[in-house]
Amino acid sequence: MSSSLKLDKLINALQIMPGIGKRSATRIAYQLLERKRTEAIRLADVLQDAMQNIVYCKQCQNYSDHEFCDICQDIKRQDKRLLCVVETPSDMQAIEQGGNYFGLYFILHGHLSPIDGIGPQELRLDILEKLLAEHKFDELILATNPTVEGEATASYIAALAKKYEIVVSRLATGLPQGSDLDCIDEHTIAASLTYRRVLKDN
Ligand SMILES: [Zn+2]
Structure with missing residues (x-):
């Protein structure tokens, strides 16, 4: 509980973001209040528009x-x-x-x-x-x-x-472009052998 109920609400709301826990949410809330109020109001507008109108x-x-x-x-x-x-x-x-x-x-x-x-x-x-x-x-x-x-x-x-x-x-399963064989896991190596292709020009 902080000094402001509105701040508590903001911190709780921020925690719906993936990977954001209470500590990060608190830090974000303070940063928005201290330095980014205008941008945060714009974010709120964009969020509202997106959530209501994207279908x-x-x-x-x-x-x-x-x-x-x-x-x-x-x-x-x-x-x-x-x-x-x-x-x-x-x-x-x-x-x-x-x-x-x-x-x-x-x-x-x-x-x-x-x-x-x-x-x-x-x-x-x-x-x-x-x-x-x-x-x-x-x-x-x-x-x-x-x-x-x-x-x-x-x-x-x-x-x-x-x-x-x-x-x-x-989709084909196999080796990523630009990779070295000795860095590839055994499942990917096995799949790339199973789904190997004949070179057409030979
Ligand atoms: Zn479509």
Whole structure:
């Protein structure tokens, strides 16, 4: 308890941020009060606007200012007839930064995890199925993480996609670019041997 109830409220509220405990929250609160009042008021406005107005895109489920996001509305991307399924918006960003994928996305916002009560409904797989039924995609790329849950989720979606006569692919597993073999863990080495490719020019 501090000298001000309002300050206590601020410190409590700041603790909703990931990785911020009471000590950090207290330090942040003092810094904002001492040096950044104007910026903090602006932050409050931005937070309020974001929390009230950012919605899920009705198609890909990414965060969007509108009913449908810019990527889903891009005719050139629709023409590619590719759909890439990812676990999180940051996974989607990572693929976008790769710069060589120009199709559409579907964001699960998680992975199947029965132990945490996350089933097909929580991942909105009904919306994904509707998308597969309505758009004639040529390929469904399963870009869930190479973890036990990510693999299970990919298998589930692959089974679900069978009835739509669509090519289903999975991201390759293997070595990171620019790495040394002796610094790579044994699972990645094993996967890169399993999924090795023949060099086309030879
Ligand atoms: Zn979208």
